[in-house]
Amino acid sequence: MTTFAGKTALVIGAGQNIGRQVALEFVRRGARLAVADISLEGAEETAALIRKAGGEAVALACNVTDEVSVLAVIDSAEAALGPLDILMNNAGILSGGNPQDIPLSEWSRMFDVNLFGMVRANNVMVPRMIERGRGHIVNTASFAGLYPFAASRVHYAAAKAAVVSMSENLSLYLMPLGIKVSCLCPGPVMTTSTTGMKEFSENYVMRAPGSHLMVKSQQETARILADGMAAGRIIIPTHDEVWETLKQRAADPDAFIAKKNAEYLAGDPGKPGITQDVIDSIRD
Numbered sequence: 001m002t003t004f005a006g007k008t009a010l011v012i013g014a015g016q017n018i019g020r021q022v023a024l025e026f027v028r029r030g031a032r033l034a035v036a037d038i039s040l041e042g043a044e045e046t047a048a049l050i051r052k053a054g055g056e057a058v059a060l061a062c063n064v065t066d067e068v069s070v071l072a073v074i075d076s077a078e079a080a081l082g083p084l085d086i087l088m089n090n091a092g093i094l095s096g097g098n099p100q101d102i103p104l105s106e107w108s109r110m111f112d113v114n115l116f117g118m119v120r121a122n123n124v125m126v127p128r129m130i131e132r133g134r135g136h137i138v139n140t141a142s143f144a145g146l147y148p149f150a151a152s153r154v155h156y157a158a159a160k161a162a163v164v165s166m167s168e169n170l171s172l173y174l175m176p177l178g179i180k181v182s183c184l185c186p187g188p189v190m191t192t193s194t195t196g197m198k199e200f201s202e203n204y205v206m207r208a209p210g211s212h213l214m215v216k217s218q219q220e221t222a223r224i225l226a227d228g229m230a231a232g233r234i235i236i237p238t239h240d241e242v243w244e245t246l247k248q249r250a251a252d253p254d255a256f257i258a259k260k261n262a263e264y265l266a267g268d269p270g271k272p273g274i275t276q277d278v279i280d281s282i283r284d
């Protein structure tokens, strides 16, 4: 549990839900934190929870679509904590609809936040980490970026697939330079992320990653991430079932899509199961 002792970390997108729980988990494991979000109020709440738990945290405002804001937040975090050991790019947005109803402007917004937001932060942090010969970058993707099921949010899935590819290829380059890269790939996690989500179609069905999966709590997600980072893992999924799914997809990608469509037409949109404990965990 002391793997993160003495480490400094900045989590961008830590104003609520997964990012907040990850920040709390890093602190439990000994890290000092800067927590940033487009909602300064959310970041301040996270910092208050960290202090209440006996940890150290600074709260910062950051809009990942603004290069100046991203540079400022990294500079402020390093001024407060010293050189950053960990940068986690967790900010993300979600919207839904049938592909023909998603306008180019929404594709653009999706990529601007979910991919280029990370690129902006990494473009500042990677040269600093290379100079120091150490560091750990964590990018949050999604199961939607790992295999096809997200017909109701193709633009989101495409941005997350780009995050997976970016993370893997960055790790290929940075690992020999002493810098680790991890990519958190959440499957279904109990959060409030769909509240107020933009929807571009009427009467579309939100297709999900699979009815064989169970929704995980944010707290368990944070523990899985921290354990995976400590083990030096690059792709860190929340659910181990994904490895079998990826094998099936690799064995026959066309048959994989045909099977998904057959399941969907039979009335199974891939909605995961959920326990009362996980529903209750959102109030912790």
Ligand SMILES: NC(=O)c1ccc[n+]([C@@H]2O[C@H](COP(=O)([O-])OP(=O)(O)OC[C@H]3O[C@@H](n4cnc5c(N)ncnc54)[C@H](O)[C@@H]3O)[C@@H](O)[C@H]2O)c1
Binding pocket: 012, 013, 014, 015, 016, 017, 018, 019, 036, 037, 038, 039, 042, 062, 063, 064, 065, 090, 091, 092, 093, 113, 140, 141, 142, 143, 185, 186, 187, 188, 189, 190, 191, 192, 193
């Ligand atoms: N909940 C899930 O089941 C799930 C599944 C797959 C992937 N994810 C990914 O996990 C991450 C966290 O998701 P969550 O469920 O906790 O959702 P969330 O919406 O609560 O978290 C996203 C955070 O990013 C912040 N944010 C949004 N736009 C921003 C911007 N422009 N600049 C800075 N911050 C911004 C939000 O304020 C929020 O605090 C996201 O990247 C999401 O895509 C979640």
